[in-house]
Amino acid sequence: MLNTPAADGLIIPLINRTSKKTLDETEYDGIFTLTGSGIATEYASLASNKYDQEYKMVLSHGMKGMGMIYTINGRTYPDIDPLDVKRGDIIKVTLESKDMMFDHPMHLHGHFFQVLSKDGSPVEDGAIFKDTLVVKPGEKYELAFIANNPGEWMFHCHDLNHASSGMMTSVLYDGYAIPSHIDQSQPSE
Ligand SMILES: [Cu+2]
Structure with a gap:
C-alpha cells in the first residue's frame, strides 16, 4: 500500500477466510487490514491441523569472497535441501x-x-x-500449505539479487519426475 494517488487503482485480490466479498466487490477504502480486506476463499483454515511435514527456513546473509551471499539455513542454492512433500500433505514452514x-x-x-x-x-x-x-529483519512467521500441485516448485526470495546469490530452494514432490521435454543440460540464468 503506497501513499500515492497512483496506488488508488491498485487492487490486490487477497484471499481471506473470513471475508464475504467477491473479487468484484473488492475495493480499497483507505484502510487495509488483514482481517477486513480481501475476498472469500474456499480453503479451510489450516491453523488447527496436524502437519505431515514441518520445515524451518532461517534467512540470513553473509560474505563469500568479495560478494554477498543470501542464505537459507546457512547455505546457498543449490546446496540447500528441498522441502520434500507428498501429494496431500499439509506442510508447516517456519520462516x-x-x-x-x-x-x-x-x-x-x-x-x-x-x-x-x-x-x-x-x-x-x-x-x-x-x-x-x-520477512523483515528479525521477524518469524509460521505458514502452512497443502501439497496439492505435484511438481518441483521454487521457494525463493523475490529480491532477485538475493535469489541469484543463494536464497532459493524448492518444494519437491515425492516421485515427481522432471518432464523429459525440459532440457536440464542448460540451466537458465
Ligand atoms: Cu531476500
Whole structure:
C-alpha cells in the first residue's frame, strides 16, 4: 500500500477466510487490514491441523569472497535441501529472519500458504492465503500449505539479487519426475 494517488487503482485480490466479498466487490477504502480486506476463499483454515511435514527456513546473509551471499539455513542454492512433500500433505514452514539488514519477500510457486503466526502470535480469524510474504529483519512467521500441485516448485526470495546469490530452494514432490521435454543440460540464468 503506497501513499500515492497512483496506488488508488491498485487492487490486490487477497484471499481471506473470513471475508464475504467477491473479487468484484473488492475495493480499497483507505484502510487495509488483514482481517477486513480481501475476498472469500474456499480453503479451510489450516491453523488447527496436524502437519505431515514441518520445515524451518532461517534467512540470513553473509560474505563469500568479495560478494554477498543470501542464505537459507546457512547455505546457498543449490546446496540447500528441498522441502520434500507428498501429494496431500499439509506442510508447516517456519520462516525466521536472522538477517538484521535486509527484507526478504519469500515467494512460493504453485501454492498458496496460510499465515499462521507472526512472532509467536497467531493470526486469528482473518487467516489469509498468500504466495509471497515479506520477512523483515528479525521477524518469524509460521505458514502452512497443502501439497496439492505435484511438481518441483521454487521457494525463493523475490529480491532477485538475493535469489541469484543463494536464497532459493524448492518444494519437491515425492516421485515427481522432471518432464523429459525440459532440457536440464542448460540451466537458465
Ligand atoms: Cu531476500
